[in-house]
Amino acid sequence: MxxxxxxxxxxxxxxxxxxxxxxxxxxxxxxxxxxxxxxxxxxxxxxxxxxxxxxxxxxxxxxxxxxxxxxxxxxxxxxxxxxxxxxxxxxxxxxPEAAHWRPVMAELAADAARQLADHPGVTVEPKGLSLTVHFRNAPAAADAVLRWATAAGALRGLHPRGAKASVELHPPVxxxxxxxxxxxxxxxxxxxxxxxxxxxxxxxxxxxxxxxxxxxxxxxxxxxxxxxxxxxxxxxxxxxxxxxxxxxxxxxxxxx
Ligand SMILES: [Mg+2]
Structure with missing residues (x-):
């Protein structure tokens, strides 16, 4: 319409x-x-x-x-x-099912900061109950970010979601x-x-x-x-x- x-x-x-x-x-x-x-x-x-x-x-x-x-x-x-x-x-x-994921997400944010430190322009945005990693300012790092998100998410039982120039990880709620x-x-x-x-x-x-x-x-x-x-x-x-x-x-x- x-x-x-x-x-x-x-x-x-x-x-x-x-x-x-x-x-x-x-x-x-x-x-x-x-x-x-x-x-x-x-x-x-x-x-x-x-x-x-x-x-x-x-x-x-x-x-x-x-x-x-x-x-x-x-x-x-x-x-x-x-x-x-x-x-x-x-x-x-x-x-109600979200609260107990806070410590997991905090540990995940620390892991992201460590693992992605070699990619300037990549920004890790901890959101408490979720995490977003942005590669808008570092397009060449997209593959590395997505590989990290897939592996880190699978290890912790989290769900990855794609978005514009970023990837997000969420608790399985x-x-x-x-x-x-x-x-x-x-x-x-x-x-x-x-x-x-x-x-x-x-x-x-x-x-x-x-x-x-x-x-x-x-x-x-x-x-x-x-x-x-x-x-x-x-x-x-x-x-x-x-x-x-x-x-x-x-x-x-x-x-x-
Ligand atoms: Mg939107």
């Missing part, structure tokens, strides 16, 4: 519409230093304005809650670290953006998910599956960039040109 058709669908029945969005690359432009990523100007205010009108508005991200919490007002619910950490109604909570979309859209008759990357595939897949709920319309929106992985293009019902166009859509919905 075109952006105008998408806007019309989302504006048709706001009280029955659940709107979920990824953060990096969807709400927030990709930047060289991930610690500097900020929401596109106007995006947060628009989302916050939609909270009172829509069935549910939530940000689903692989970032830790400590990063997202100060950037998003409490009205907007957050699933951080793919749901391992959540802020719902302003209250912080952690997945059965929660991801897909289970979150399914659970948090209960009672909605329209569900929209906005994403841009491989970590969003479970959500895109869950949105497709929601179409089997009677009377439910479910829409996948892809925020495209030069780096959009080929395998997710085919999952999109609508395509928007990055965080700027996503923000423009949210603002137009908020202004109605």
């Amino acid at each position: 075109t952006p105008d058709e998408l806007r019309a669908q989302l504006a048709a029945r706001p009280a029955g519409t659940a709107l979920f969005t990824d953060f990096d690359g969807t709400l927030s432009p990709i930047v060289a230093d991930p610690a500097q990523a900020r929401p596109y100007p106007g995006a947060v205010d628009a989302l916050a304005a939609l909270v009172t009108r829509f069935h549910r508005v939530a940000v689903l991200s692989g970032r830790p809650l400590a990063y997202l919490d100060p950037l998003l007002p409490h009205a907007i619910d957050i699933a951080a670290l793919y749901g391992l950490e959540q802020r719902v109604g302003g209250v912080h909570r952690e997945h 059965a929660i991801d953006k897909g289970t979150l979309v399914t659970e948090w859209s209960a009672g909605a008759d329209t569900v929209a998910f906005f994403g841009d990357d491989l970590g969003d595939i479970p959500a895109f897949t869950a949105v497709h599956a929601l179409r089997s709920r009677p009377g439910v319309q479910a829409i996948n929106v892809l925020a495209v960039s030069d780096e959009t992985p080929e395998e997710i293009r085919g999952l999109a019902d609508a395509v928007l040109d990055g965080p700027a166009a996503v923000t423009a859509l949210f603002r137009s919905l908020a202004d109605r």
Whole structure:
């Protein structure tokens, strides 16, 4: 569907519409230093304005809650670290199966720093309950990083997940953006998910599956960039040109 058709669908029945969005690359432009990523100007205010009108508005991200919490007002619910950490109604909570993985992840971060020290430009980002290793500034080290992640993850029973110029390792807890979309859209008759990357595939897949709920319309929106992985293009019902166009859509919905 075109952006105008998408806007019309989302504006048709706001009280029955659940709107979920990824953060990096969807709400927030990709930047060289991930610690500097900020929401596109106007995006947060628009989302916050939609909270009172829509069935549910939530940000689903692989970032830790400590990063997202100060950037998003409490009205907007957050699933951080793919749901391992959540802020719902302003209250912080952690997945009950996640806590005992903290020491494992801390030891993993130390191992990454040791094993990847010979690759300048590779950055290890410990996230408490998960770990991301970035090779955006060291593309030649990609193979070495992926080899380390595969071996180190297998040794500890962790799950690797690919993302843009990075790899993430997660505890084997059965929660991801897909289970979150399914659970948090209960009672909605329209569900929209906005994403841009491989970590969003479970959500895109869950949105497709929601179409089997009677009377439910479910829409996948892809925020495209030069780096959009080929395998997710085919999952999109609508395509928007990055965080700027996503923000423009949210603002137009908020202004109605
Ligand atoms: Mg993203």
